[in-house]
Amino acid sequence: PVEVKKIVCIGAGYVGGPTCSVIAFKCPHIQVTIVDLNQARIDAWNDPDFNLPIYEPGLVDVVKACRGRNLFFSTEVDKGIAEADLIFVSVNTPTKKSGLGAGFAADLNYIELATRRIAEVSTSSKIVVEKSTVPCRTAESMRTILEANAKPGCNFDILSNPEFLAEGTAIDDLFAPDRVLIGSLQSASGKSACESLANVYANWIPRDRILTVGLWSSELSKLAANAMLAQRISSVNxxxxxxxxxxxxxxxxxxxxxxxxxxxxxxxxxxxxxxxxxxxxxxxxxxxxxxxxxxxxxxxxxxxxxxxxxxxxxxxxxxxxxxxxxxxxxxxxxxxxxxxxxxxxxxxxxxxxxxxxxxxxxxxxxxxxxxxxxxxxxxxxxxxxxxxxxxxxxxxxxxxxxxxxxxxxxxxxxxxxxxxxxxxxxxxxxxxxxxxxxxxxxxxxxxxxxxxxxxxxxxxxxxxxxx
Ligand code: NAI
Missing domain, CATH: 3.40.50.720 (NAD(P)-binding Rossmann-like Domain)
Structure with missing residues (x-):
């Protein structure tokens, strides 16, 4: 497996921000850059007084400990992608407001735009990780886009690594998750990419909590977990x-x-x-x-x-x-x-x-x-x-x-x-x-x-x- 030295996270929101700040905190040997197109959001992450764009107990301390050391926030999306060995895609996937599946289907436009950007600016091989919650088999579409637009010599391995943190307890959840789930193709290179990402998490998470499964199971597990959690609330209500x-x-x-x-x-x-x-x-x-x-x-x-x-x-x-x-x-x-x-x-x-x-x-x-x-x-x-x-x-x-x-x-x-x-x-x-x-x-x-x-x-x- 490739040893991950530089990570970029596309999307500095409720998930990308806390998740990758904690990775930087726990892995001082890895350089983590969180990029976003939203200038105001990045400015807030870089605020000298640490008035961060999202409120989450414990988050400020994590950012204070590593911002400027091995944690950076930037709007230079292309530069971030070009330099990284591993890319988290943590963009929003809201419900579609119009067109086919309006009111139900996930709007995958942000995922597709980010994926196309990765294909366009990458000059070396990358591990691309779906962090956003996506419909089952989205990784396949990402792979098709990446392979169709890749520069010669650039290989892309796609992993699914859904995020299970809960807002309000995100930092505790990230420090000690019930489990980390990584899905990959069962090919040799898929398994090797999976190992590279598992090695990042293993810096602070016990190995038996890092679960590795097939890509489609991983994608579906996130939807399943949220459906079952919400179902409990609706049942009690x-x-x-x-x-x-x-x-x-x-x-x-x-x-x-x-x-x-x-x-x-x-x-x-x-x-x-x-x-x-x-x-x-x-x-x-x-x-x-x-x-x-x-x-x-x-x-x-x-x-x-x-x-x-x-x-x-x-x-x-x-x-x-x-x-x-x-x-x-x-x-x-x-x-x-x-x-x-x-x-x-x-x-x-x-x-x-x-x-x-x-x-x-x-x-x-x-x-x-x-x-x-x-x-x-x-x-x-x-x-x-x-x-x-x-x-x-x-x-x-x-x-x-x-x-x-x-x-x-x-x-x-x-x-x-x-x-x-x-x-x-x-x-x-x-x-x-x-x-x-x-x-x-x-x-x-x-x-x-x-x-x-x-x-x-x-x-x-x-x-x-x-x-
Ligand atoms: P968010 O809306 O807070 O953040 C997404 C960010 O991505 C935005 O700041 C947006 O400007 C940026 N972005 C979009 N397209 C971009 C591009 N092409 N290049 C650079 N930046 C781009 O969304 P949030 O809440 O962080 O959610 C992200 C994903 O994680 C969603 O798929 C969500 O379902 C999933 N998720 C969210 C959880 C939560 O508690 N909020 C928990 C687990 C998963």
């Missing part, structure tokens, strides 16, 4: 509706079933619905794959996971309106949390967006607070990136600087993200500052329901029926 209707309590049910060692306790928290850039996108991608393989029953099965998630968000919004005497028009609703989960500033597909849109449609006044999401990001999400005018959104949406300010004078507080700081707010003080009756809707099951009821709040918690 479906049960939360039954709990509310019967007087059962979803936390108690989750605790009871999680003790079964075949099920395990993790990922059984009911909520207002999952968000994030991956679950929905990857399931829709799997659904599309199944449809194209003429497996409609399989496609329908997985699609139900996304449908249940939409249902949960709608059900929760409806519950807010129903509970507040069937109208929220003109009422003030404080939404605490806008990120799709705690410990990240990422709002992609956040349930909070859907909730606020529902509240706006009912002509409520919404006041939003999130510790990590900026006002400009919130406005981009609520205007659907400029599709709706900012003025019309600002008419009934305000962004507050503190949770207390968001809640002051409101009729209801809605917990949309499970930030720890919401648990320890002075709820008595908040109650005193609100209109009465004061409602709390806990969409994340993080608050002490009994304590809030004692203060005087009317509390509605996901998955908790009247006793």
């Amino acid at each position: 479906a049960l939360s509706a039954v709990c509310e209707a019967t007087g059962a309590n979803i936390d108690e049910v989750a605790y009871a079933i999680g003790k079964d060692s075949r099920l395990g306790p993790k990922f059984l928290k009911a909520s207002v619905g999952f968000g994030g850039s991956c679950f929905q996108k990857d399931i829709l991608n799997l659904v599309y794959l199944c449809e194209s393989l003429h497996l409609p029953a399989v496609a329908k099965y997985w699609h139900a996971v996304v449908e249940m998630n939409e249902h949960q968000k709608d059900r929760f919004s409806k519950k807010v309106v129903d509970t507040m005497f069937n109208t929220i028009t003109g009422k003030k609703i404080a939404v605490l949390g806008f990120a799709f989960k705690k410990d990240t500033g990422d709002t992609r597909e956040s349930a909070a967006i859907t909730l606020v849109n529902h509240f706006r449609a009912e002509r409520a006044h919404v006041s939003i607070y999130d510790p990590e999401v900026t006002e400009s990001t919130i406005m981009l999400d609520l205007t659907n990136y400029g599709e709706i005018s900012a003025e019309s959104v600002q008419k009934n949406v305000k962004v507050a600087k503190t949770a207390e300010a968001a809640c002051c004078g409101s009729n209801a507080v809605v917990i949309a993200t499970e930030w720890d700081e919401f648990k320890t707010l002075d709820w008595q003080k908040i109650y005193d500052s609100m209109d009465k009756p004061a409602f709390v809707f806990d969409g994340r099951l993080i608050l002490d329901r009994e304590a809030l009821i004692k203060i005087g709040f009317k509390v509605t918690t996901i998955g908790t029926g009247a006793i």
